[in-house]
Amino acid sequence: MSRQEWDRLAVAMSACIACDLSQSRQRVVPGQFPPGARVLLVGEAPGREEDEGGEPFVGRSGRLLDGLLADVGLDRSRVAVVNTVKCRPPANRTPKRAELATCRPWLDQQVEAVDPAVVVTLGGSALAWAFGARHRLRDMRGRVHSGAAVGRPVVATYHPSAALRFGPAGEPLAALRADLGLVAELLRTA
Numbered sequence: 001m002s003r004q005e006w007d008r009l010a011v012a013m014s015a016c017i018a019c020d021l022s023q024s025r026q027r028v029v030p031g032q033f034p035p036g037a038r039v040l041l042v043g044e045a046p047g048r049e050e051d052e053g054g055e056p057f058v059g060r061s062g063r064l065l066d067g068l069l070a071d072v073g074l075d076r077s078r079v080a081v082v083n084t085v086k087c088r089p090p091a092n093r094t095p096k097r098a099e100l101a102t103c104r105p106w107l108d109q110q111v112e113a114v115d116p117a118v119v120v121t122l123g124g125s126a127l128a129w130a131f132g133a134r135h136r137l138r139d140m141r142g143r144v145h146s147g148a149a150v151g152r153p154v155v156a157t158y159h160p161s162a163a164l165r166f167g168p169a170g171e172p173l174a175a176l177r178a179d180l181g182l183v184a185e186l187l188r189t190a
């Protein structure tokens with residue numbers, strides 16, 4: 001892993017104007033890479049609170065994520081967290097395919113810098129980044145993919161916002177908890 005490389009990337013992306021999201025953002029949100037992190041979570045895009053504060057997953061989805069990580073024995077302060085795009089899309093819309101493609105080199109370089117034992121994709125945009133656009137989350141979640149294009153084991157799961165949307169009895173919350181449990185188990189045996 002390379003702290004210097006991570007820091008270099010964070011500085012470089014904070015000046016990025018490669019797509020229109022740079023016009024409407026308040027802050028670039030490079031992500032978090034705590035020392036010793038062995039897991040890299042990949043979300044979708046900063047929301048309003050992330051855009052204001054410059055840190056990933058600090059809003060409602062982030063609070064749910066923190067709780068679920070703690071439930072399975074993973075401490076958020078030891079987990080690296082990034083997004084597929086580093087700038088908030090207007091009104092929190094889904095990033096466009098062209099925006100994802102433009103931002104992808106940042107993400108790919110972050111994976112190299114963090115060098116995690118396992119990558120966890122949260123939701124559809126991150127799933128498409130790791131496996132291509134044709135895959136469905138329902139078919140991909142619940143197991144470890146060792147041959148993914150990102151060059152590390154990948155666990156694909158739901159985005160916490162889906163868990164919030166479908167509520168406590170919904171499938172996404174149960175699946176997200178189970179899949180994070182799988183990640184914790186993988187780290188224990190890795």
Ligand code: URA
Pocket residue numbers: 043044045046047050055056057058059061062083
């Ligand atoms: N949703 C994401 O995908 N990323 C964040 O940082 C916040 C909410």
